[in-house]
Amino acid sequence: MTLPLATLSTLAWRNLWRNHRRTLIMLIAIAIGVWAMIFTAALSRGMTEQMVRNGLQTLPGEVQVHHRDYRRDPSVANSMAPPAGALLEALDQPPVKAWAARVRVPAVISSERGSRSVTLLGVDPAAEQALGSLPETIIEGRSLDLADDTGIVIGASLARRLETGLGKRVVIMSQDPDNDVAERGVRVVGLYRARLQGDEDRFVYAGRSLVQEMLGIGDAVSEIALTADDYRGVEGWYPQIAAAAGPELEVLPWTELDTFLGSILAVQDGFTLVFMVVVFLALSFGLVNTLVMAVFERVREIGLMQALGMRPGLILGQVMLESLYLLCLGLLLGNLLAVATIMPLESGIDISRVAQGMEMMGMSTILYPALHRFDMLMSTAVVIILGLLASIAPAWRASRLDPVTALNRD
Amino acid sequence: MSDISCRDLCKTFHQGGDTITALDRVCLEIEEGEFVCLSGPSGSGKTTLLNALGGLDTPDSGEIAIGEHRLDGMSRAELADMRLRHIGFVFQSYNLITVLTARENVEFIMQVQGVPARERTRLASGVLAEVGLAGLENRRPAELSGGQQQRVAVARAIATRPALVLADEPTANLDSRSAAQLMDLFVSLNRERGVTFVISTHDARVMRYARRLIGMRDGRIVSDERQQPIAMDI
Numbered sequence: 211m212t213l214p215l216a217t218l219s220t221l222a223w224r225n226l227w228r229n230h231r232r233t234l235i236m237l238i239a240i241a242i243g244v245w246a247m248i249f250t251a252a253l254s255r256g257m258t259e260q261m262v263r264n265g266l267q268t269l270p271g272e273v274q275v276h277h278r279d280y281r282r283d284p285s286v287a288n289s290m291a292p293p294a295g296a297l298l299e300a301l302d303q304p305p306v307k308a309w310a311a312r313v314r315v316p317a318v319i320s321s322e323r324g325s326r327s328v329t330l331l332g333v334d335p336a337a338e339q340a341l342g343s344l345p346e347t348i349i350e351g352r353s354l355d356l357a358d359d360t361g362i363v364i365g366a367s368l369a370r371r372l373e374t375g376l377g378k379r380v381v382i383m384s385q386d387p388d389n390d391v392a393e394r395g396v397r398v399v400g401l402y403r404a405r406l407q408g409d410e411d412r413f414v415y416a417g418r419s420l421v422q423e424m425l426g427i428g429d430a431v432s433e434i435a436l437t438a439d440d441y442r443g444v445e446g447w448y449p450q451i452a453a454a455a456g457p458e459l460e461v462l463p464w465t466e467l468d469t470f471l472g473s474i475l476a477v478q479d480g481f482t483l484v485f486m487v488v489v490f491l492a493l494s495f496g497l498v499n500t501l502v503m504a505v506f507e508r509v510r511e512i513g514l515m516q517a518l519g520m521r522p523g524l525i526l527g528q529v530m531l532e533s534l535y536l537l538c539l540g541l542l543l544g545n546l547l548a549v550a551t552i553m554p555l556e557s558g559i560d561i562s563r564v565a566q567g568m569e570m571m572g573m574s575t576i577l578y579p580a581l582h583r584f585d586m587l588m589s590t591a592v593v594i595i596l597g598l599l600a601s602i603a604p605a606w607r608a609s610r611l612d613p614v615t616a617l618n619r620d
Numbered sequence: 621m622s623d624i625s626c627r628d629l630c631k632t633f634h635q636g637g638d639t640i641t642a643l644d645r646v647c648l649e650i651e652e653g654e655f656v657c658l659s660g661p662s663g664s665g666k667t668t669l670l671n672a673l674g675g676l677d678t679p680d681s682g683e684i685a686i687g688e689h690r691l692d693g694m695s696r697a698e699l700a701d702m703r704l705r706h707i708g709f710v711f712q713s714y715n716l717i718t719v720l721t722a723r724e725n726v727e728f729i730m731q732v733q734g735v736p737a738r739e740r741t742r743l744a745s746g747v748l749a750e751v752g753l754a755g756l757e758n759r760r761p762a763e764l765s766g767g768q769q770q771r772v773a774v775a776r777a778i779a780t781r782p783a784l785v786l787a788d789e790p791t792a793n794l795d796s797r798s799a800a801q802l803m804d805l806f807v808s809l810n811r812e813r814g815v816t817f818v819i820s821t822h823d824a825r826v827m828r829y830a831r832r833l834i835g836m837r838d839g840r841i842v843s844d845e846r847q848q849p850i851a852m853d854i
Contacts, residue, residue: 217731224719519704521697614677
């Protein structure tokens with residue numbers, strides 16, 4: 211014998227609205243709790259994604275190919291031949307969407323007023339543009355045109371520190387493969403602005419041919435950076451690049467190139483889940499109180515149902531269903547509220563006034579909340595599972611009421 | 621089925637440091653189709669006896685059988701099934717589920733029993749009309765008078781055609797006119813359907829309707845008389 215779900219549903223739904231005010235207050239509490247879970251997760255995801263994207267832009271790429279000894283000693287001595295054969299074939303087909311071969315060496319840049327240690331990048335502008343690794347904003351002058359461009363593009367902050375500017379000549383110095391000093395006087399043709407001021411100070415862009423010629427390395431390059439626009443799924447596709455590169459070269463995903471950056475994603479999901487559980491634990495006290503009060507107020511009616519022949523299991527089911535309705539309504543409202551508040555903010559929240567030091571963490575002062583379906587599903591699962599667990603006690607208590615005692619309750 | 625048999629029923633309650641004897645070796649036989657009133661002052665044990673007969677309360681010792689079903693020794697779930705299938709209840713107050721309409725209240729037990737929806741609706745409409753509530757099916761308890769609420773409770777109690785209806789002080793909260801109407805309804809159901817009624821009351825007006833009047837005091841049956849009902853010409 212089972213009571214049709216329709217009957218339990220009707221009873222649960224109507225009982226829910228016996229005390230409108232209490233139910234509404236609880237609904238608002240659940241909705242705000244759910245909204246807080248999703249909104250905080252969206253902010254946190256936005257920050258994380260931004261950190262990862264900024265990090266990938268700086269690396270650059272989701273995968274890099276190097277000489278096997280380059281990471282141990284990132285000098286020009288550990289350069290490699292430009293991609294050819296199977297590697298070139300792999301780079302030119304999906305899932306790879308863009309790649310660039312570059313020379314990357316530590317260098318010193320000097321103006322007439324000062325010197326700074328920098329990372330000199332000899333790039334092919336067209337390939338770097340496709341990779342998305344060139345500076346986004348040229349504030350003065352121009353960007354590099356071709357791989358054999360003879361000018362240099364430096365960060366605005368570096369220019370300030372060197373007290374130099376557009377059109378001025380600077381000297382760049384590095385070591386050639388024989389450990390001799392290689393230097394070249396070049397003219398500043400462009401100043402760029404980066405999202406992170408540290409990048410402006412650190413990276414200097416020159417044509418790849420100019421740097422290769424200065425270092426005397428022929429057409430050798432230091433690294434090949436590539437992207438498939440799928441940084442989360444990199445573990446799935448990078449092995450085929452590694453196989454094409456062969457054992458002489460080292461192919462690493464971004465998670466291993468920058469282990470800090472790699473660990474962020476892993477920590478993110480755990481942090482979001484813990485936060486959601488903590489928020490709901492606070493909420494669950496209100497939920498339990500609501501259900502206990504709802505049961506307490508209709509002890510006689512529950513006694514009547516039992517007297518009429520409703521089994522304890524059905525009483526338990528009815529109270530649990532009541533809780534489920536409350537949770538589902540709260541979830542619906544909370545999710546709608548989250549979508550309504552996060553979507554308009556996805557173009558960015560300027561937090562520069564309160565978080566000027568954020569770039570030290572690899573983040574910009576514009577925060578981009580990221581609404582993920584996974585977070586909405588996770589908050590739903592947390593609320594339903596913990597909510598029903600919290601409801602078991604009052605529901606069990608209702609089901610175990612003695613009908614005679616319940617019917618005689620004042 | 622509705623033959624009721626009790627043997628040496630005992631039930632005590634503990635209140636503070638005192639032990640109260642609610643039933644003291646009660647023996648009772650009620651035959652199918654009888655119209656019985658349990659009378660006595662408050663605390664005489666009539667409600668406790670009624671609860672024991674309905675499987676709502678478990679005696680400390682003794683035997684209860686309704687038809688061929690022994691109630692003593694049944695689990696909570698088995699007692700719930702017994703009440704659901706064979707016994708109708710009418711209580712003094714708080715008889716109805718307040719969030720359900722009159723029709724839904726009547727259909728409630730049938731839903732628990734698994735009666736198909738169309739059959740439920742047909743039975744509920746018929747029985748509500750039978751108790752004089754045609755047209756009021758969709759009202760909730762708060763929209764009905766006390767007498768009308770008791771009639772809904774009676775309709776619910778008889779809708780599944782139980783052989784036994786137990787009523788605990790059913791007229792206690794009703795005015796004289798409503799009480800008379802309710803008792804007339806009980807009598808006609810007893811006569812026309814052969815439903816066995818056991819009613820606990822200390823209202824002399826109700827006792828006049830009984831064909832058998834059992835008096836209780838201090839948990840014991842002190843009188844058991846058959847009488848000619850005087851409230852109706854039967």
